[in-house]
Structure formats: C-alpha cells, structure tokens
Amino acid sequence: MSEAGSGLNPDIGSRRGPLWFLAEVTYRCPLQCAYCSNPVDFANEKDELSTEEWIRVMREVRELGAVQLGFSGGEPLVRKDLEELVAEASRLGFYTNLITSGVGMDADRLARLKEAGLDHIQISFQAATASLSDDVAGRTQFEHKEAMAREIRRQGYPMVLNVVLHRRNLDQIDEILQMAADLEADYVELANTQYHGWAYVNRKALMPTMKQLTHAEEVANRWREKMAGKMRIYYIWSDYYEGKPKPCMNGWGTTFIGVNPDGRVMPCHGAAMLPGPPLPNVRERDLNWIWNESELFNRFRGLDWMQEPCRSCDKRFEDFGGCRCQAYLLTGDAAATDPTCHLSPLHQQVRDAVESAEEEPRVMVEQPLILRNAKNSKALREKFGSRPKVADAETME
Amino acid sequence: MSFAADTRVNLAHGMKFQWEPSQNSHVLLYPEGMVQLNDSASAILKYCDGRSVAEVLAALHEQFPDADLDGDVYAFLEDAHERGWIRTES
Ligand code: SF4
Numbered sequence A: 001m002s003e004a005g006s007g008l009n010p011d012i013g014s015r016r017g018p019l020w021f022l023a024e025v026t027y028r029c030p031l032q033c034a035y036c037s038n039p040v041d042f043a044n045e046k047d048e049l050s051t052e053e054w055i056r057v058m059r060e061v062r063e064l065g066a067v068q069l070g071f072s073g074g075e076p077l078v079r080k081d082l083e084e085l086v087a088e089a090s091r092l093g094f095y096t097n098l099i100t101s102g103v104g105m106d107a108d109r110l111a112r113l114k115e116a117g118l119d120h121i122q123i124s125f126q127a128a129t130a131s132l133s134d135d136v137a138g139r140t141q142f143e144h145k146e147a148m149a150r151e152i153r154r155q156g157y158p159m160v161l162n163v164v165l166h167r168r169n170l171d172q173i174d175e176i177l178q179m180a181a182d183l184e185a186d187y188v189e190l191a192n193t194q195y196h197g198w199a200y201v202n203r204k205a206l207m208p209t210m211k212q213l214t215h216a217e218e219v220a221n222r223w224r225e226k227m228a229g230k231m232r233i234y235y236i237w238s239d240y241y242e243g244k245p246k247p248c249m250n251g252w253g254t255t256f257i258g259v260n261p262d263g264r265v266m267p268c269h270g271a272a273m274l275p276g277p278p279l280p281n282v283r284e285r286d287l288n289w290i291w292n293e294s295e296l297f298n299r300f301r302g303l304d305w306m307q308e309p310c311r312s313c314d315k316r317f318e319d320f321g322g323c324r325c326q327a328y329l330l331t332g333d334a335a336a337t338d339p340t341c342h343l344s345p346l347h348q349q350v351r352d353a354v355e356s357a358e359e360e361p362r363v364m365v366e367q368p369l370i371l372r373n374a375k376n377s378k379a380l381r382e383k384f385g386s387r388p389k390v391a392d393a394e395t396m397e
Numbered sequence B: 001m002s003f004a005a006d007t008r009v010n011l012a013h014g015m016k017f018q019w020e021p022s023q024n025s026h027v028l029l030y031p032e033g034m035v036q037l038n039d040s041a042s043a044i045l046k047y048c049d050g051r052s053v054a055e056v057l058a059a060l061h062e063q064f065p066d067a068d069l070d071g072d073v074y075a076f077l078e079d080a081h082e083r084g085w086i087r088t089e090s
C-alpha cells in the first residue's frame, strides 16, 4: 500500500509506547502499482497470520498505548475476516482506518464494516483517468473505484483520497483535484513518490522534473483556497527534491509499529530489507518485548547511533537523521546520514538523479514501468537478490 | 463563527473523544491523527454532544460551581471550531 502521511505529531518526551499501528494484513492485491512501498520480494511471503493471531497482536499493541490502527497491505479487503478484525479493533478502543484501493469493495461490505465500527477510509487513486491509472497499476477498474468513493461518502464515512504523484500523473493534478472535489473527499493527500520499495526499482521512470512539481503545487494551492472549509488538501514534496530528509517515523521506535502479513514486526515501512538483526516475529515473542527489548527496535532509537554530520547537527532533534532504509539503499550503511540531506557527503547522488530527471526530454517514449506483481517480484529476486538497484532494474525486459 | 447560547455543538464528523489511560489524558482522534487534550479542553468537549452552548455551560457550572468560565468556554469553542474539532447547528 502507498505510504500514508501520518498526521500524528506527538511531542516526544520520555520513552513510551507506540501511537500508530499499521497492520499489513496481506500482501495480496489486485493492483500492481509501480510505486508500491511493499518489499520487492513480497511474493516470497505466504504464511499470513490467522484471525486469532491478529486479534492477539491488536490487543497487545493497544496495551502498549497505540491509538490509531491502519488496516493496510496489499489490499486489506482481500482478507475475508476484515470485518471481524475491525470489530475487535474498535472494541479495543482503536481509531480504525482502512487503507484501500477500493478494488474488491462493494456497498454491502462497506455497510458491514461500518457496523463493525470502522471509523475512516483512505482510498487511493492512481490518476484522474482510467487509461493512465491502468498504465501505472495494472487493471485498476477506475469506474468501480469512483463508484466506491461515492458509496463511502454516502454511507457517512470520513474519506481521505490519496494519490501518489510522479512523472506520469503530475500533469493531471488539476483533473485529480476536480475528481476529488466531485467525489466530496474530506481530505486529499497528494504525496509525491518516496523512492523505496517498488518505487526505487522504478525510480528513473517515476522521477518528475522540478517544473512539474512546482506547477502541481501551484495548482494545489489554488484548489486549497477554492475549497477552504470543505476539503483539506495536503501536498507533500519528495525528500529528493527538497534537499532535506523526512523526520522518518517521527524517530525510530517512538511512534510507529508495523506488523507484516506473516507476523514480522517493523519499526518503519522498509525495515524488512535492512541487514542486521532480523525482524522480531509475533509468533515468537510478545509485543511488549518486541517494542521495548528487541535489538531491532533499539537499533536506531534515540540519537547515540548517529555518525557525522548528523551527530553534531542541530537538526538531529527534528529530523532524526532521516530515513534509515533510504540511507541503506543509497549508501550501503543503514546508520549513515540520509543522502537526501544536503549535508550528506553522498548527497550528490541524489542531486544527480534529480538532474537526470530534468535532462530527459518529455517525449512519449518513456522508461517502461516494472509493475508490482508476483512475476516481477520473483524475476527481480532471481536476478538480483532481494535488494535490486536502480541500474539493475533497467536491464529487465 | 460566533456562538450564541442556543447554538448546538457536536464533535465534527469523524472525531472521537476518549480517555487514554496510557497517556493519562483525554484525546481527540481523527483520521490518522490525534491531539492530546488538557483538562479544560476535555471538560468542555465532553459536553459537545449535540447540546446547546447554554446547556454546556450549565453542565460545567454544575461541575465547577465556583468558576467564572463563560468567556473561556466561548473562546475555546471558537478555537475548536477553527481547528475543525467541532461542528455547529443552529
Ligand atoms: S499495488 Fe498499489 S494498491 Fe496494491 S498494495 Fe501496492 S500500492 Fe497498494
């Protein structure tokens, strides 16, 4: 599932439990978004947690203090027991969010989820038109998704409409916002692609020009004025273009806890690909131990693990040195300064990528996309192991 | 938004108000977000359940008989409305 920008922004003081729990209940998904944040080798993971296991996990994470629960994936609607999980989450006192593409949804299911206590739905769109939508995500059933967005509003759910932005759809920004307004979204999250997971593999094909980005922001600002009081619009830049890293997860092991379909627990979306201590699994340990004691959750907690230039930088309390997975992906060292930071000695790499997106002429023949599906997942793994590099991806046919 | 004594106040669409033992405070939850509330904010929000402002004030006076709080309550309601926490019906 595309990464949701979390509005959780607590002040971090002393050590405490997580606030935001992302339950990736399955990797199965009818869509194949080329920017999906799932691990590239997801096709290897088969052994999903059972209903009872999820219920135990939810209870334990709630006991740690988490208040927000996002059901994500993959496509969470694929799980037949989703209603049951939502009902239990709701009973436990979580604010329940469903993060979905709308594919596989129908009015009855929405009503049952409502009855189970579902609080909010985030529905993702890939573009403003069916054809572009299909180009970047396989068969997206665009009209069905629109119908479902209408049904979500009709049934009285608050609705966030999420669109991941990139080279191919940025120029549709006006149409995208028109669509969101027509569908009466409460919030629109326009999130420029973060180059992790599948988006990293497809980086060359997805990176936009600076002009596209600033134009899109202008259009978003215009709509924000026009829709004031009706629809809130968030436009989120990519760290590559800003020269400053994101305060990843609000600090490692402070706010976020994610559980993979097979029970592995993550301190951030991408942690599965980091070398070093393996992800602890809910089948082996309880969540209290995992959150407080496990090596992985303590690995980048606090500021002591940092190297220069972060170690002596004033910004370290605000951005925590950026994203650990991105640092690893781009430098080979998970404890390095995130190279999207202009102070990183390896920042030039990111500049080069941004500049080459600029150079390539906007012609009809574009870099082909590698869609997120089991076949490509296996092919990438066979060819390059579980961590393909950008250059490798170009050699796939 | 200016509030009158008969303006009805309710939590905004999608907002949930609850006590969180682990944070030892009331919180307001909304899609993918949360605010931690101080004592006076939670005392007021507790009564924003479709009552009129006059009824909210009456409930608060009963709970805090000695306090002179009307001005503060009006100011808070305006702020809360601005932030999108509450909605109103006349
Ligand atoms: S393929 Fe698309 S819809 Fe499916 S999990 Fe990935 S981002 Fe979400």
Ligand code: SF4
Pocket (backbone or CB within 6 Å): A245, A309, A310, A311, A313, A314, A315, A316, A317, A319, A320, A321, A322, A337, A338, A341, A342, A343, A344
């Ligand atoms: S050097 Fe490190 S702490 Fe300083 S701004 Fe860059 S990433 Fe943040």
